[in-house]
Amino acid sequence: MSNTGRKPFDFMGWRKLAFALSAVLIVMSVVSLAVRGLNFGLDFTGGTSVELAYQEAPSLDAIRDDLSAAGYEQFVVQNFGADTEILIRMAESGNPEMANEVAAVLGAGGDTLELVSSEFVGSQVGKELKEDSGLGLLIALAVVLIYVGMRFQLKFGIASVIPLAHDVIIILGVFALFQWTFDLTVLAALLAVIGYSLNDTIVVMDRIRENFRRMREGDSNHVINASINQTLSRTINTSGTTLVVLLALYFLGGEAINNFAIALIIGVVVGTYSSIYVSANLLIVLGVSREDLLLPVKEGAGDGEEEEQPPEWLNRM
Template identity: 55%
Template sequence: MRQFDFMGKRRIAFIASIVLTIVSVAALALLHLNLGLDFTGGTVVELHYATTPSLDDIRTLLANSGFENFQVQTFGAADEILVRLQQTFSNDVGAQVVSALSGNGPQVDLIRAEYVGAQVGDQLRDQSGMGMLVAMAGVALYVAFRFQYKFALCALISLAHDVVIVLGLFALFQWEFDLTVLAGIMAVIGYSLNDTIIVYDRIRENIRKSRIDDMPTIFNEGINQTLSRTLATSGTTLLVLFALFFLGGDMIHNFSISLILGVVAGTFSSIYVAAALLLVFKLERHDLIPAKKENAETEELP
């Protein structure tokens, strides 16, 4: 099997990662995330249809009537529809939605129309951010316990790299960021960590078995040995995610985007960022295999 010199190209990979990270941080700072109704609050309108409607037709009718920043989904049964509007609540908003959807189609009945306040959104935002920090702290402790603190630091930087890039692209292109996207990013953390640990495990094993101290060569060998597994896992995962992207519908569209971006970033970072950073942190053989003491005391024979 052909052996690729990944570590020989690490400087180019570092430059690409740094540029992407800077662009992502700038987008987050200047453009900010386009937060969805889960975080900002808005108006919720529940409707009952006489017959099962088409969600795409409902979205088209609402858009043609001047509504913006809305979400449409089924709510329990197929004829129960929930419309979420990112606008200030008014007493006649329910009637406006019913009027826009009635036309010559099936009968539409208003069940309820109410406002979800921003306080709920703030609470969700704070709790979700704390959940992400706790997840990454747990990752750091796990890797430090299983491997060594240099591995933990590099794995944590690699995971932060993946999360920042995904968040930055959402801010840059102003894709809506809701709880489904947050769930996708949490899944990305687990996926990227799994890839990274497999590469780390092989690198650690090769360091212990190898008789040379050339770390770039040892790292290249470990990455090449796990490359087929990494590409097979990423490829099959992306096939499923692209199916969700094209066929999954509007509700999980951004969720699938976050996972696609995360899988690509995670695969790249597990090869270049996580592994190459070990060279920056000067990982050496004695970090894993303590040198024997020259004047070790020996037990006296009776």
């Protein structure tokens, strides 16, 4: 990608301010998680699921209103397969007649419906799910550290994993602050954010590595700044198009996936920021230099051997 006609933006000139911003966001997120905690959904706390079949497609909002009017507080209503099939997940209860009571409440308005099935999931299953979810996130971060450390260099691996943890903690902190429901869809969004942010970071890291080998003048700040500017258009285009899709998903996708879309929107914004500032900041803090990235001299190679050139795809960015 060429920067002809455009003065490069001094990203690294703002790195101290960005570091302070990240520190404030992380502290606020940790405090929110410690004080308010996550509002775990029925996937994690356990509850009763009720599957109903209607003769005609019902209004999900009308079902929610009927359940609220009947005194039920924690529940999730969504389509299950066809438009006439509804899945309702209720907060944990030891009442074996809850499914029949729910069917009676919803049938009182004159709708013809049939109770297809009901299932109770205890809190122990939800507790195991929470533990497994946390372990899965830690394993994902560890695998990323190993991969990037082998693919690039250990300092690059550390500078790639910490921004991922940074993104996840901020998303969790926002959900704790506003007490938005944290369920399996949000967990899936967190894993998607890790993949998205990692992909963005790897593109920047790859250009930094190549420029350290190609550029013979300038310190680490100069090389990293030039690399970020060279990949900036790609970063903006990718983030922009992704956000358009996610905003459409949030406004048009329905209540069942609202939190999923919100988590991804926050993740894309924070992930784009972290791939530019957090990862680059960490490289400078870790003292990355040309010596860390020098290619090993091939045995028998002479002094006149040509310098390795970057791949063709990188020159077209």
